[in-house]
Amino acid sequence: MRYVAVITLNASVTVRYRLCSSCLNCQNLTAFGNYSKRGPSLLLILRILYDASRLTLSTLVLFPADMTLLALGINHKTAPVSLRERVSFSPDKLDQALDSLLAQPMVQGGVVLSTCNRTELYLSVEEQDNLQEALIRWLCDYHNLNEEDLRKSLYWHQDNDAVSHLMRVASGLDSLVLGEPQILGQVKKAFADSQKGHMKASELERMFQKSFSVAKRVRTETDIGASAVSVAFAACTLARQIFESLSTVTVLLVGAGETIELVARHLREHKVQKMIIANRTRERAQILADEVGAEVIALSDVDERLREADIIISSTASPLPIIGKGMVERALKSRRNQPMLLVDIAVPRDVEPEVGKLANAYLYSVDDLQSIISHNLAQRKAAAVEAETIVAQETSEFMAWLRAQSASETIREYRSQAEQVRDELTAKALAALEQGGDAQAIMQDLAWKLTNRLIHAPTKLLQQAARDGDNERLNILRDSLGLE
Numbered sequence: 001m002r003y004v005a006v007i008t009l010n011a012s013v014t015v016r017y018r019l020c021s022s023c024l025n026c027q028n029l030t031a032f033g034n035y036s037k038r039g040p041s042l043l044l045i046l047r048i049l050y051d052a053s054r055l056t057l058s059t060l061v062l063f064p065a066d067m068t069l070l071a072l073g074i075n076h077k078t079a080p081v082s083l084r085e086r087v088s089f090s091p092d093k094l095d096q097a098l099d100s101l102l103a104q105p106m107v108q109g110g111v112v113l114s115t116c117n118r119t120e121l122y123l124s125v126e127e128q129d130n131l132q133e134a135l136i137r138w139l140c141d142y143h144n145l146n147e148e149d150l151r152k153s154l155y156w157h158q159d160n161d162a163v164s165h166l167m168r169v170a171s172g173l174d175s176l177v178l179g180e181p182q183i184l185g186q187v188k189k190a191f192a193d194s195q196k197g198h199m200k201a202s203e204l205e206r207m208f209q210k211s212f213s214v215a216k217r218v219r220t221e222t223d224i225g226a227s228a229v230s231v232a233f234a235a236c237t238l239a240r241q242i243f244e245s246l247s248t249v250t251v252l253l254v255g256a257g258e259t260i261e262l263v264a265r266h267l268r269e270h271k272v273q274k275m276i277i278a279n280r281t282r283e284r285a286q287i288l289a290d291e292v293g294a295e296v297i298a299l300s301d302v303d304e305r306l307r308e309a310d311i312i313i314s315s316t317a318s319p320l321p322i323i324g325k326g327m328v329e330r331a332l333k334s335r336r337n338q339p340m341l342l343v344d345i346a347v348p349r350d351v352e353p354e355v356g357k358l359a360n361a362y363l364y365s366v367d368d369l370q371s372i373i374s375h376n377l378a379q380r381k382a383a384a385v386e387a388e389t390i391v392a393q394e395t396s397e398f399m400a401w402l403r404a405q406s407a408s409e410t411i412r413e414y415r416s417q418a419e420q421v422r423d424e425l426t427a428k429a430l431a432a433l434e435q436g437g438d439a440q441a442i443m444q445d446l447a448w449k450l451t452n453r454l455i456h457a458p459t460k461l462l463q464q465a466a467r468d469g470d471n472e473r474l475n476i477l478r479d480s481l482g483l484e
Contacts, residue, residue, distance in 0.1 A: 067108065067124060067125070067126060067127070067203065068124075068125055068126075068127050068158055068159055069122075069123070069124055069158070069159050069162045069163060069203060069204065069207060069402075070121070070122070070123040070124075070125055070135075070156070070157065070158055070162055071120060071121070071122050071123075071156075071157040071158075071161075071162035071165045071166060072120065072121050072123075072135065072136075072154060072155065072156045072157070073087075073113075073118060073119050073120030073121055073154070073155065074087055074118065074119055074120075074150075074153045074154055074155070075117055075118035075119075075120070075155075075174070076117040076118065076176050078153040078154070078155060079153035083149065083150075083153055084116070084117070084118075084119065086143055086145060087119045087139070087143055087145070087150070088114045088116075088119050089112050089114040089119065090114075094112060094114075094193055095193075095196065097112060097142065098110060098112060098193075098194060100138075100142060101121070101123075101138065104134065104135075104138055105126075106125045106126045106128050106131060106134065107123055107124075107125050108123075108124045108125060108126065108204075109123065109124040109194075109203075109204040109205070110122065110123045110124075110194065110204075111123075111190050111191055111193075111194040111204065111208065112190060112193075112194070113169075113186065113187060113190040114190070115183070115186050117175070117176050118169075120169070121135070121139070122162070122166060122204065122207070122208070123135070123204070124203050124204040132156060136150060136151065136154065159399070160395060160399050162207075163207055163210075163211075163395050163398050163399065164391060164392070164395040166187075166207060166208070166211045167210075167211045167214045167215070167391045167394060167395060168388075168391055169183060169187060169211075170183065170184050170187045170211040170212060170214065170215040171184075171214060171215045171218040171219075171224070171387055171391065172184070172215075172218075172224060172225065173218075173224075173384055173387055173388065173391070177229055177230060178224070178229065178377070178380050178381065178384060179224035179225045179229070179380045179383070179384065180225075180229075181219070181225050184212070184215045187208075187211070187212075187215075188212065191208045203402060203405070206398075206401075207398065210394065210398050214390065214391060214394045217390055217394075218387045218390055218391070221386070221390065222383040222384075222386045222387050222390070223379060223380070223382075223383040224380055224383040224384060224386075224387050225380075226379070226383075227375075227376030227377075227379050227380060229373055229376050229377050229380060230262070230373070231259060231345050231366065231369055231370075231373070232259050232260075232262035232263045232266060232345075233262070233266060234369045234372050234373050234376070235263055235313050235343045235345060235369060236263060236266040236267060236270070237372075238341070238343060238364060238369070238372070239251075239267075239311050239313075239341060239343070240270065242341050242362065243310065243311070243341070246267065246270045246271065246272040246273070247270075247271050247272070247273055248273055249272060249273055249274075249310040249311055250272075250273060250274040250275075250276065250308050250309050250310055250311075251267055251272050251274070251275050251276070251309060251310070251311045251312075251313065252276045252278065252302070252305065252306065252308070252309035252311070252312045252313075253275060253276065253277045253278070253294070253313055253314075254278045254279075254299070254302065254312065254313070254314035254315070254316060254322060254323070254350060255278075255279060255314060255315045255316040255317075255346070255350075256277060256279040256281070256284045256285040256288050257315060257316070257317075259315045259345060260277075260288070260313070260315050261288055263313055263315075264277070264288055264291075264292045264294065265291075265292060267292070268292045268293065274294075274295070275289075275292060275293070275294035275295070276294060276295045276296075276297060276305060276308070276309065277289050277294045277295070277296050277297070278296075278297050278298065278299050278301065278302050278305070279296070279298075279299060279316075280298075280299050280316075282296060282298065299322065302322065302323065302327075303327050303330075306323070306327060306328070306330075306331040307330070307331040307334035307335050309331075309340065310338075310339075310340065310341065311340070311341045311342075311343070312340065312341070312342045312343070312351075313342075313343045313345065314342070314343070314344050314345070314346055314350035314351060315345045315346045315350070316346055316350055317346075318346070318348070318350060319348060320348075321348075321349060321350055321351060321352045322350045322351070323342070323350060323351045323352065323355065324352045324355075325352050325354040325355050325358065328340070328342070328355045328358060328361050329358060332358065332359075332360055332361060337359070337360045338360070339360045339361075339362065340360065340361050340362070341362050341364075342355060342361060342362065342363045342364070343364050343369070344363065344364070344365050344366065345365075345366045345369060346366070347366060349365065351363060353365075418454060421450065421453045421454060422450065425446055425449050425450050425453070426446070428446075429442050429443070429445070429446040458477065458481055461477055462474065462477055462478075465477060
């Protein structure tokens with residue numbers, strides 16, 4: 001637990017220092033000063049006070065420092081790409097950014113999540129005046145940004161809202177593509193990066209671990225990720241629906257653009273037997289082929305190699321069809337009429353529409369896929385309602401745990417205080433017995449003193465509440481003491 005120490009030097013000068021709980025266990029001022037966050041200057045003040053008036057640590061007034069969880073940042077919904085790219089943190093400079101962030105006096109722990117669609121800071125901080133302004137200023141100074149530009153797009157979530165936001169992000173509920181699974185891996189990586197010497201707040205660590213389990217629960221208990229909502233994913237889903245297993249099929253990909261890249265990665269994940277990539281530019285196709293383990297051919301070789309393909313997925317920028325009816329007819333004849341699935345996701349079309357009239361040739365256009373996507377998106381939105389219920393429930397449970405942690409620290413301190421009183425009085429009683437005192441009288445004295453010492457503070461609080469006429473506080477004190 002952290003504390004704020006308030007040292008009054010004179011009637012007009014008060015010094016405040018943040019201290020960790022280990023400071024309070026120190027038996028000398030030198031150790032006490034060295035443990036503090038601002039050791040040298042505090043050490044000097046304490047030495048002056050100690051030398052001047054022989055003050056002890058008990059003369060310091062200590063207040064528990066209020067900790068809070070924050071989530072702040074920008075995303076695809078609040079900021080254009082021109083701002084998002086300026087606020088992003090590159091992987092090679094992430095350690096430097098985290099060090100700079102944790103150097104801020106109020107920050108006790110931090111995680112930086114930076115993707116193409118969002119940059120967010122998740123922090124455990126000490127409450128202070130102008131907290132929001134201080135963190136925005138750090139972010140602007142680090143990226144050399146104008147504060148007004150950032151403020152227009154920045155969102156700020158605290159405690160309950162911060163926990164809920166992280167759970168929604170990890171579950172894909174806040175993504176550009178609702179329910180997309182990649183974000184969970186990105187959140188896990190951000191958390192792992194922060195643990196390399198930067199994670200110093202157990203509450204923050206627990207919040208992330210909880211978010212991972214919530215994201216898993218959302219994907220297990222709802223259909224948030226069950227249906228395809230991108231053209232590339234829909235094309236692969238269609239292929240898996242028609243062919244029982246992709247591990248025995250050959251796929252011909254025509255083109256090497258972004259959509260085909262996504263298709264190729266999906267197919268690799270499903271362990272397709274063989275992939276062939278046909279493209280006008282061999283260099284671009286080769287980069288993708290090396291990544292997914294595919295063969296590269298020239299676009300002019302498609303006619304000859306078409307017969308090998310069980311599935312053809314095409315997406316080029318060609319103004320005219322690349323695959324004609326006659327080409328497919330020849331391929332089917334060579335295949336002895338084994339079926340072929342052709343998915344044309346190009347605009348203009350890469351495959352002549354007449355191909356769809358051929359027996360054993362199953363042609364789907366981008367419009368066919370779009371109807372599948374629209375249906376699936378509606379299913380995901382329905383699943384998202386269930387997911388939001390899970391997030392709300394888990395957020396409530398986490399905040400209850402967090403409040404319990406605060407109470408646990410108070411209970412430990414109260415128990416420690418009682419044990420110190422017990423040990424002190426027991427030691428005195430044992431010493432009196434060793435000197436030959438009357439055992440019964442010593443035990444009665446011990447019981448009397450122990451009782452009085454333990455009830456002294458609650459008694460004063462009860463008396464003060466009664467004097468103030470504060471019945472509500474009086475009832476709370478009665479309940480806490482177990483009085484009926």
